[in-house]
Amino acid sequence: MIDVQNITKRYGHHTAIDRVTFSVAKGEVLAFLGPNGAGKTTTMRILTCFMPATEGTVRVAGFDCADQPLEVKRHIGYLPETPPVYQELTVTEYLTFVGRLRGMGGRNLTSALDQSIGRLELGSVRHRLIGNLSRGYRQRVGLAQALLHDPPVLILDEPTIGLDPKQIIEIRELIKSLAGSHSVILSTHILPEATAVCQRVVIISGGRIVAEDSPEQLSARLRQSEKISVILKNPSADCNAKLREIPGVLNIFPGEQAGMFLIECALGRDVRDEIARVVVSHHWGLLELRTISMTLEDVFLRLTRHEDGLTQPPATAHKGAPASQETTP
């Protein structure tokens, strides 16, 4: 549905995005993750034909952005970073205007209007001026605008920004319900959002794609080795060496507190039972034994801090990643 080949955007000498290539299949939901200034909005603006790419080609719904921009625009629903609403219009007037710009009219427009107002629960404010609505409502009016003509492709720049937690969940449910029939690209800072809603994640940093995969695969790929945290009641002086003898154990680091060890072991090898057996047999007193796995948050921070990300993961987290999600065995 969306096919982006090697697009580059330069502003003078500054390269905003650099040879970005990705594609989105029909019915797929793709998340665009990246820190501020990474090039997310620029990419979206190129996809929606707001601005042309310096190099590369973009095809949306089979139409080329450079040759048939009007056709591309017809097939896209776009929610920019700031909801594009006219404060002097009421919700209904605004959506009517949007529909007419898109060439809709008559009964067609009325039913589309009712449907998108219903979908975003705007019924109670439909006759109020947008200028008097709260940030959350404006965001929803912006979304209603993008959905009005039921486009096959939706491009949403931070769709849940400014919403309260309940609304965020509702919007995520809405996006999920669109999957299958619509191709969606959404950008976000919020990582759980990507995990909750998207089948695929593209991480962009410094204008380049640094990783692209499903949320689960991404964390798995980056997790070169697993770590196990062990807390002992009375460790002996030689326990470090004894634990190292266990097959599969690669490295042992001291933990944050006394008696705590972080054991790095080869990927795919579960040595927890071995460790437990050794600890018990030496009477060190096992207080805690758990694995530490990386969340998407760790992956994200690691990839965006170090551009070479996946190929050469830096040897960080010796002290145990503080933001790590902990899974007790």
Added chain:
Amino acid sequence: MTPVQAIIAKELRGYFVSPIVYVVGAVFLLIFGFLSYLYIVFAGAQAIQLMQMQGGPASINLNDLVFRNLFASMRFVLLIILPILTMRLFAEERKLRTFEFLMTSPVGIHEIVLGKFVSILLIYLGLLGITGLVPTVLMLFSEFDWNPVLTGYLGMALLGALFLAVGLFASALTENQIVAAFVGFGILLTFWLISGLGALLGDTTAGHIISYVSFMEHYDRLVRGLIDTSDLVYFGSGLLLMLFLTHRVVESTRWK
């Protein structure tokens, strides 16, 4: 409803819910009414003077004493007021980030420019229509030739349309409405002042070119009651040029 009609309807709605049309319209009508009053009173005073000198009823030319002066004075009023009416057209869209929405809608830039221009032109022509009360009322109490009055109105309509197009162009240049108004005002003032330079250069090629470029002599001929094709061509081509430049500026903002 076509996209252009939708844009016109939305712009008109935007103008009438904001105070700008009411304030600017009221000032425009007040000035027009006040100037009419002044010139009519002045004409009346002259008539009384003539009557005393001749000792009988005197005939005075209202076309010369009232309407020509009135239309000539309105040039300056339009020059100040119209950029204020147009300043929001594009600047506000850019400020409020609705510009991106417009540009990603399946609508051509020419349709956006045309829709915005027509909407403000309709408002201006509406205001001009209200001023038609002055000659209508005057007709009840005196006699004058309608033809120069009508060509004067044609001149005001054409001059206003040109000024509005310049204002629209200025609005597309910036996202600050005040800056847009001043740029529009500056461009118009420049075209006013170069007519003085043209007069100074007199009967030379440069003098003719500069005089032609300024709107002054074209407008003055219409106010005097002369419809010359070259003046109509001047206003028509100036208008198209400004709309074309606006289109280019709007288009170029995509590249920045």
